[in-house]
Amino acid sequence: MTRARQYFNRHTKTAPLAVFRILFGSLMVISLIRFWVHGWIEDLYINPKFHFHYYGFEFVEVPGQWTYLLFVLCGISALGIALGYKYRVSAILFFLSFTYIELMDKTTYLNHYYFISVVAFTLIWLPSHVFYSVDAKRDPTLTAEFIPQWNIDILKLLLAIVYIYAGAAKLNADWLLNAMPLAIWLPSKFDIPLLGSLMHERWVHYFFSWAGAIYDLTIVGFLLYRRTRIFAFTLVVIFHILTRVLFPIGMFPYIMICSTLIFFSPGFHERLLNYLGILIKVPLSIFQNGKLHYTLSTSFGRIGRPVLIALVVIQVLFPWRYLLYPGNLFWTEQGYRFSWRVMLVEKTGYANFKIVNGETGRRFYVQNEDFLTAFQQKQMATQVDFIIEYAHYLGNHFTSQGHEHVEVYVESFASLNGRPTQAYIDPEIDLMKVKDSWVHKTYILPLNE
Amino acid sequence: MTRYITGILFIASLFIFSCSDSDGPEIQENEPFDRSQMLSSWADHFIIPGFESYAGELDELVSAKDAFIANPDVVSLNSLKSAWLDAYKSWQKVSMFDIGKAEEIGLRNFTNIYPADTDLINENITSGNFNLALPSNFDAQGFPALDYLLYGLSPDDSEIVTMLSQTNHAQYLDALIERLRTLGNEILNDWKGNYRDQFIQNDGSSATASVDKLVNDFLFYYEKYLRAGKIGIPAGVFSGGPISNSVEAPYSGIFSKDLFNIAFQSVQDFFNGRGYNGISGNSLDDYLKFTSNVNGTRDIASEIQSQWKSAEAKIEVLLPNFRDQVEQDNIKMLEAYDELQKAVVLLKVEMMQALNIRVDFVDADGD
Structure with a gap:
């Protein structure tokens, strides 16, 4: 206990947290603008007639044209984070608006969006604005050159969880023994510069698979240790740029590259801020007041510590919930999300829904494109919770159209990591009679290896 | 150290900008499967000859239509019917190539949306005032509309000839067939112009x-x-x-x-x-x-x-x-x-x- 107390009393410079805040906020602004410019607000949220909800968040709806306002709000609050302007309000608004956007349709689920929500939530409770921020400049009493060490360490810990869990998830037969799914993905990248001609070589698939797993598992160790830090950071840059070149993963590589700077020393971050200070004519020295920000001196800080400890505990435990379910995780996807399983699975599927009148046996098939976008169809066909929600939507839709005794069945097929196509959901189950829940879904047909 | 790290980031960003969106041709010497060769084969052995033959059949259809309008009788109706069928058959071979100009103008929508809306067709004929470029007229034109005009107006061929000889009917028949030919030629000319090379070079x-x-x-x-x-x-x-x-x-x-x-x-x-x-x-x-x-x-x-x-x-x-x-x-x-x-x-x-x-x-x- 005393060692814990000692740890929580340790302090360090605020500079790394300030740099993290500035980079994170700026990248978020860029991400949101990029999202808007690509037309994804319409394509992914406004245009689809139907949206897939997260379990427990069925109340979250796309607010029509107001969605643009939601993105504006999100962007302004991200800017507020970057500037450290009205920081707490900005951080709270950013977390809420960004998370709301993500909850609007789980078709777009990505681990890195989840990562952003986790970091945004964490930032609410951290005093990132007490150094090199608009808030601190306007209110010198807020300024603090030093903060508790754990305020920085928690970000390192969250990053460590991402990397190590992503690495652990790669320790499976498909990845290590068959180089799957990279063996499917890489050959189609024949057109990248320099490496293109190697992409169809079998050994390259294995090399990338094993190197990726080793990288994920060990990189945090090398970043923590001062003497290997530069080497490790070089690897971080190479690794994430390769992933950027090979796969369409948007802003994620930049977010990870910038985030790992948190492992560098306070001196490094002060130099960065010094350069920035020269550039924007706000000298770093006006914030260097030698004061320590006592997290526990504010009510925010007092609540913050237990809240963040709880967050870390959840982060550590939640990804293991898949162990409670039988079957191949990649096939059933029960307990798959929110666990840093990135780029592990190539799964394509096809789901054909049959609407049956339970009395007369009269039946017809649904044309999915009447209800779903191509992207939604693709995500729906391989994930059981999507299939159930969509089946209920179809059942209710056709009932409201005057069809009677509506039963909904699905003939679905999927192929996982290059295995031959096989039936996915039991075609004899009336999906109107099942509900999504945390309980194991017995109607997922077992994967034939 | 700071300088080193800024250096890495700088080189990295150069690399990213130089190779992101590199859709251009990157010919690799030991390229194992030649996608651009597959693309040229698709263009030269399927798409272009397909549209050539389609455009040729449409020319025949136009001549048969002109002959029919000049001299409407059961004989010229029958040769119009058979020209229609030949063109319809050759359409079946190119319908799937909905890329380039065909995609841009929505060729399939103006060519083969069925069932035809016969009420709308009759309305267009009666009013004599129609714009076939409108999406609302998708199902009042193309091969399905011709199917109706050439076969569906009456069970009796001589009756069909009489009806199609009326000014408004003849005008509609003429407009439908001319439009098919205009659109077909537009696609073919685009392929024979720059689009073929553009299509093949986009081999990423x-x-x-x-x-x-x-x-x-x-x-x-x-x-x-x-x-x-x-x-x-x-x-x-x-x-x-x-x-x-x-x-x-x-x-x-x-x-x-x-x-x-x-x-x-x-x-x-x-x-x-x-x-x-x-x-x-x-x-x-x-x-x-x-x-x-x-x-x-x-x-x-x-x-x-x-x-x-x-x-x-x-x-x-x-x-x-x-x-x-x-x-x-x-x-x-x-x-x-x-x-x-x-x-x-x-x-x-x-x-x-x-x-x-x-x-x-x-x-x-x-x-």
């Missing part, structure tokens, strides 16, 4: 690269227009009961199976790389064999081919007029549909996975 792996786009078009055509449009919808797969007047060319009656067979054969020829004039080249079957060698997945090409053979067997027994078929024995029609459907699973699930081509057209991020 992005969602907008030619291979990815045309494979998506191919799949979409197979699923929506061949499987659903020609067989599934008339058989009532999506409605619970057969809809006999939604077959292709219902007024002429006897051609729906012919048209289907040509379309289906074209789909298989394209997949197998059997081009016009018997010229073969690399196509999807070879590409699939290549990827199966590279990553050890099974050879799906032969499975797709044999599934299509089973479908052909089920189609062979159908009546020449699908309308009679769904009215007399819809079970056989449904059986044919089922076999076509099984191939959708193979194409959409395994082929797309093996070739690593994304089915969705939204270019969203992954992780």
Whole structure:
């Protein structure tokens, strides 16, 4: 206990947290603008007639044209984070608006969006604005050159969880023994510069698979240790740029590259801020007041510590919930999300829904494109919770159209990591009679290896 | 140290900007599967000769139409009918190539949306005031509208001749056929101009690269227009009961199976790389064999081919007029549909996975 107390009393410079805040906020602004410019607000949220909800968040709806306002709000609050302007309000608004956007349709689920929500939530409770921020400049009493060490360490810990869990998830037969799914993905990248001609070589698939797993598992160790830090950071840059070149993963590589700077020393971050200070004519020295920000001196800080400890505990435990379910995780996807399983699975599927009148046996098939976008169809066909929600939507839709005794069945097929196509959901189950829940879904047909 | 790190980031960003969106041609010397060669084969042995022959048939159709309008009688009507059928058949071979100009102008929507809206057609004829470029007139033009005009106005040919000789009818007939030719030529000229090279040079792996786009078009055509449009919808797969007047060319009656067979054969020829004039080249079957060698997945090409053979067997027994078929024995029609459907699973699930081509057209991020 005393060692814990000692740890929580340790302090360090605020500079790394300030740099993290500035980079994170700026990248978020860029991400949101990029999202808007690509037309994804319409394509992914406004245009689809139907949206897939997260379990427990069925109340979250796309607010029509107001969605643009939601993105504006999100962007302004991200800017507020970057500037450290009205920081707490900005951080709270950013977390809420960004998370709301993500909850609007789980078709777009990505681990890195989840990562952003986790970091945004964490930032609410951290005093990132007490150094090199608009808030601190306007209110010198807020300024603090030093903060508790754990305020920085928690970000390192969250990053460590991402990397190590992503690495652990790669320790499976498909990845290590068959180089799957990279063996499917890489050959189609024949057109990248320099490496293109190697992409169809079998050994390259294995090399990338094993190197990726080793990288994920060990990189945090090398970043923590001062003497290997530069080497490790070089690897971080190479690794994430390769992933950027090979796969369409948007802003994620930049977010990870910038985030790992948190492992560098306070001196490094002060130099960065010094350069920035020269550039924007706000000298770093006006914030260097030698004061320590006592997290526990504010009510925010007092609540913050237990809240963040709880967050870390959840982060550590939640990804293991898949162990409670039988079957191949990649096939059933029960307990798959929110666990840093990135780029592990190539799964394509096809789901054909049959609407049956339970009395007369009269039946017809649904044309999915009447209800779903191509992207939604693709995500729906391989994930059981999507299939159930969509089946209920179809059942209710056709009932409201005057069809009677509506039963909904699905003939679905999927192929996982290059295995031959096989039936996915039991075609004899009336999906109107099942509900999504945390309980194991017995109607997922077992994967034939 | 700071300088070192800024250095790394600088070099990294240069690298990213220099190679992001590199859709241009990057010819690799030891390129194992030559996608641009496959693209030239598609352009030179399928698409361009296909549109050439289609445009040629449309020229014939225009002459037959002119002859009919100049001298309307049963003989000239019959030669107009046969020119219509020839053009309709050659359309079946190019409908799937919904890329470039065809995609831009929405060729298929103006050419073969059926069932035709006969009320709208009659309204257009009566008013004499219509704009065929409007989406609201999709189902009042093209081959289905001609099917109605040439066969559906009356059971009696001489009656049809009389009706089509009236100014407004003749004007509409003329407008429909001229429009088909204008659109057909527009596509052909674009292919013969710059588009062929543009198409072949776009040989990258992005969602907008030619291979990815045309494979998506191919799949979409197979699923929506061949499987659903020609067989599934008339058989009532999506409605619970057969809809006999939604077959292709219902007024002429006897051609729906012919048209289907040509379309289906074209789909298989394209997949197998059997081009016009018997010229073969690399196509999807070879590409699939290549990827199966590279990553050890099974050879799906032969499975797709044999599934299509089973479908052909089920189609062979159908009546020449699908309308009679769904009215007399819809079970056989449904059986044919089922076999076509099984191939959708193979194409959409395994082929797309093996070739690593994304089915969705939204270019969203992954992780």
